Amino acid sequence: QQQVRQSSQSLTVWEGETAILNCSYENSAFDYFPWYQQFPGEGPALLIAIRSVSDKKEDGRFTIFFNKREKNLSLHIKDSQPGDSATYFCAASESNNNAPRFGAGTKLSVKP
């Protein structure tokens, strides 16, 4: 069973638009939610993360919106650039557990 779900396998936006990637989870004990970015031929790398005590985390063009009651979160990429084209993984973990679980990933394509 997938503990972390990403609603879209792929997403295409035009350069300059805001890309919105959605994620939901099952386990109420999850309290840390990182997003990882993966380019072809590479391993995923941490992009931005949020803890469940917050409802928003911003880092430059990247913002996470978090809804604890609904058990979902979204990653917004403002002013999308072709260089943002990659696969984005939503993940979740409990602070007393060592093993993060990942969603299936959303492949983002940004067209110039």
Added chain:
Amino acid sequence: GGIITQTPKFLIGQEGQKLTLKCQQNFNHDTMYWYRQDSGKGLRLIYYSITENDLQKGDLSEGYDASREKKSSFSLTVTSAQKNEMAVFLCASRLGGAETLYFGSGTRLTVL
């Protein structure tokens, strides 16, 4: 900075064969992970280890063995490769108390 090295980068095996994938990290991280990446299914946890000689099963451990011989290395064995199996196996590590995972670039497995 550190690096995670996975060997081999490409692995081709025969059905029923026992295959071993290796991972080395020089971050001096405590916890190491093996994830399997399949298209459309994201990253699924196979095994992890929180210290030398420790092993914890993940969600997909059946058909695999793992070994943490020393702090810097973590190997994964496919006990009997399945025909038409194709996936990327990702190794990651994390410093105890921190939450960011650092990934290697993966081993791509093909079984003929």
